[in-house]
Amino acid sequence: MTSLEQHLLWIDGHMTPLSEAFYGGLFRTHPHIKSLFGVASRAARKQMLRQILSSVLQLDEPWVRDELADTGRRHRADLEIPVEMYAMVQQALLAALEEVSGERWTPELATAWNEKLDAVTAATLENA
Ligand code: HEM
Numbered sequence: 001m002t003s004l005e006q007h008l009l010w011i012d013g014h015m016t017p018l019s020e021a022f023y024g025g026l027f028r029t030h031p032h033i034k035s036l037f038g039v040a041s042r043a044a045r046k047q048m049l050r051q052i053l054s055s056v057l058q059l060d061e062p063w064v065r066d067e068l069a070d071t072g073r074r075h076r077a078d079l080e081i082p083v084e085m086y087a088m089v090q091q092a093l094l095a096a097l098e099e100v101s102g103e104r105w106t107p108e109l110a111t112a113w114n115e116k117l118d119a120v121t122a123a124t125l126e127n128a
Helices: 003-012 016-031 042-055 064-076 083-106 105-125
Strands: none
Touching: 003 016, 003 042, 003 083, 016 042, 016 083, 042 064, 042 083, 042 105, 064 105, 083 105
């Protein structure tokens, strides 16, 4: 098992603090993004974080890539999310992972996560 897989398993038991750190940090750094999320978007927020994390280890699966591309299409068509915002979300998630992980965080994990999140973003933006 790679250390990224182990870390992801650990994260799975810490989804509430991760979600708070991720969306809290994202909205603090980019207040304009907060208004894109509806007031009753708790379920959607959870779904979004889940899809990003659950895709990380399965990016070779065609159905996972198809689902990400579908999400990307909906984000463009229904939410008009500009491409530039993907880097903001990725940065906020990386910072939240680091914050929640405390002493578990290593430079190797940071590199591995960054590469995986790049790949998730690329698959989501496939037809952009
Ligand atoms: C990294 C790739 C991303 C993935 C996999 C992803 C995934 C999701 C999922 C699964 C949902 C639930 C609704 C649906 O399925 O359409 C969602 C909702 C949403 N996402 Fe994303 N997302 C991504 C990036 C982004 C970015 C960059 C933004 C820009 C701010 C964003 C903003 C939103 C908003 C505003 C909602 C709707 C919340 C509501 O219903 O109020 N997402 N996302």
